[in-house]
Amino acid sequence: MAERFAVNRLPGFTTIAILAFLALYIPIITLVFFSFNAGKTVMDFNGFSLQWYAVAWNNTAVQEAAWRSVVIAFWATVIATTVATMAALGTTRRRAFKGQTAVYVAINQPLMVPEIVTAVALLIVFAWVKVQTGYQGLGYLILAHAAFCIPFAYLPIRARLEGLDLSLETAAADLYATPWRTFRRVTLPLLAPGIVAGAMLAFITSLDDVVITEFVKSAGQDTLPTYMLGQLRRGVTPEVNAISTLLLGLTVVILTAFFLLTRERR
Amino acid sequence: MSPAEEAALRQSDRNGWLLVLPALIVLALAAILPLLVMLVYSFLTPGDFGNVEWQFSWDGWVSILFQRDIFDGTLGLADAHLTIFWRSIWLSVVTTALAFVVGFPTAWFIATRPPAQRPIWLFLVTIPFWTNLLIRTFAILEVIRSEGLINTALIKTGMISEPIQMLYTDGAVLAGMAYVYLPLMVLPLYAAIDRFDMRMLEAAYDLYASRWLALRRVILPIVSPGIVAGSILVFVPSLGAYVTPRVLGGGKNMMIGNFIELQFGQGRNWPLGASLSMTLLVIVTVALLFYVRAANRGTQTHG
Numbered sequence: 001m002a003e004r005f006a007v008n009r010l011p012g013f014t015t016i017a018i019l020a021f022l023a024l025y026i027p028i029i030t031l032v033f034f035s036f037n038a039g040k041t042v043m044d045f046n047g048f049s050l051q052w053y054a055v056a057w058n059n060t061a062v063q064e065a066a067w068r069s070v071v072i073a074f075w076a077t078v079i080a081t082t083v084a085t086m087a088a089l090g091t092t093r094r095r096a097f098k099g100q101t102a103v104y105v106a107i108n109q110p111l112m113v114p115e116i117v118t119a120v121a122l123l124i125v126f127a128w129v130k131v132q133t134g135y136q137g138l139g140y141l142i143l144a145h146a147a148f149c150i151p152f153a154y155l156p157i158r159a160r161l162e163g164l165d166l167s168l169e170t171a172a173a174d175l176y177a178t179p180w181r182t183f184r185r186v187t188l189p190l191l192a193p194g195i196v197a198g199a200m201l202a203f204i205t206s207l208d209d210v211v212i213t214e215f216v217k218s219a220g221q222d223t224l225p226t227y228m229l230g231q232l233r234r235g236v237t238p239e240v241n242a243i244s245t246l247l248l249g250l251t252v253v254i255l256t257a258f259f260l261l262t263r264e265r266r
Numbered sequence: 267m268s269p270a271e272e273a274a275l276r277q278s279d280r281n282g283w284l285l286v287l288p289a290l291i292v293l294a295l296a297a298i299l300p301l302l303v304m305l306v307y308s309f310l311t312p313g314d315f316g317n318v319e320w321q322f323s324w325d326g327w328v329s330i331l332f333q334r335d336i337f338d339g340t341l342g343l344a345d346a347h348l349t350i351f352w353r354s355i356w357l358s359v360v361t362t363a364l365a366f367v368v369g370f371p372t373a374w375f376i377a378t379r380p381p382a383q384r385p386i387w388l389f390l391v392t393i394p395f396w397t398n399l400l401i402r403t404f405a406i407l408e409v410i411r412s413e414g415l416i417n418t419a420l421i422k423t424g425m426i427s428e429p430i431q432m433l434y435t436d437g438a439v440l441a442g443m444a445y446v447y448l449p450l451m452v453l454p455l456y457a458a459i460d461r462f463d464m465r466m467l468e469a470a471y472d473l474y475a476s477r478w479l480a481l482r483r484v485i486l487p488i489v490s491p492g493i494v495a496g497s498i499l500v501f502v503p504s505l506g507a508y509v510t511p512r513v514l515g516g517g518k519n520m521m522i523g524n525f526i527e528l529q530f531g532q533g534r535n536w537p538l539g540a541s542l543s544m545t546l547l548v549i550v551t552v553a554l555l556f557y558v559r560a561a562n563r564g565t566q567t568h569g
Binding site: 007008009010011012013014016017018019020021023024025026027028030031034079080082083084086087089090091094095097098099100103106107109110112113114115116117118119120121122123124125127128143144146147148150154204207208210211215225228229232240241244247248251252255259 | 279281282288291293299303304307389390396401406415445464481505508509530536544
């Protein structure tokens, strides 16, 4: 019998797809691989070594930048997730209020405006505020990060809310729970996986930001990504590869957790 | 509707507004108001050491396209600016085309896997999507630089004796952007192909369509909202790209994003930087309106 005619098979497509997956991963794998290189470049592979991790670890500039990244990401995540949770509660499971479309546009604005545009707009405003108030701290970066993290926190929380069963809350109300008690004991626990998922995305987004941070930061406020960008002037060092690998590992761990958390149960 | 019900609904609206208010305040402070301030700055006069003088001027907007001759003060086209705009546009268009040519077969491949396998393939596309853009750009750098993977492989196998200069060319920027934005093409295309009814294809083949004809006349028109969506999602960040051209293009192969930065650094022309940013914002907004229309069409035909 002749080979079965596969309707959805298109010639060459599988080859291109496999090549695309290889193209997506070969550069990343190269980067990870050579962060463990004892030599300095791809040219001379001198065996496995953790020396570049040690170099990065002992570099005070890297330590400070890493700590700053985490502090900014933490506060930006707390702020973004809190306001996004409230916004999600305000925009779901009730009749659409007047101006709700404008609210959606505002929440998604950071996804639509090119980063470089937001970055220079913030540079202009914060330069003025810095002169007026004399305050030079991390607050500017935290506020800027919180704003562009909002849509990333909002979307998973809203998705979770839309899938919630209203009758549970009705039941709680029927049993004489106050609205606040209902929210705290019924809605919030059910919503928790969505909130955690949103917080994770917000955290990664903040941790990864280069452009806005580069323009908003004051002198000596490098985060890990801006430190890495600054190192480029001296050519790529395996030290940067080592930092990249660690950040990459962190991203994969958080993403895997995110997918396990939001996976639909069948 | 009884007055009591109406009052309850009004109360619900009010609660809705109160709940979204904190988010709106954060967004207003750090995302929306700054754009308005920037619009104002685009009409001011550049200060001697950066920043601005509070004096009205059209120069920020005029100098997007024109430059004043230093001798006789006449206006002429600013060729250097036009070169940068032209490079940004064609690099973004070619990036989009490249991402489509690679992304469409990839999305098709994922959508035609057995249902249990699809999440794994999608996850493989999503990891690079969420990986730091800078890290992915560094990864490409490791592949194409003179001491990088490609040159090393070619030299070790004896095909070349001197490394090929790939870094700091338009080609490098192009490859880098296509690489970093590919997932943005694959994901919406996958969503469109996933909804595509394979029986349409059976019907086409029953009517003696060749595979090429079926692709061109049946598949592509039906998944076209996904194509438009993916193309705009790639085109928009490409046009505003800053990191990738800076790392892979070096100082010479600037795109609009780098040109904007220049005005706030060595260029010391904040009003020009502001007007360029507003222009970029308008172009992107128009592109996104097309996206919203395409997305709506996509849900209507399969609703």
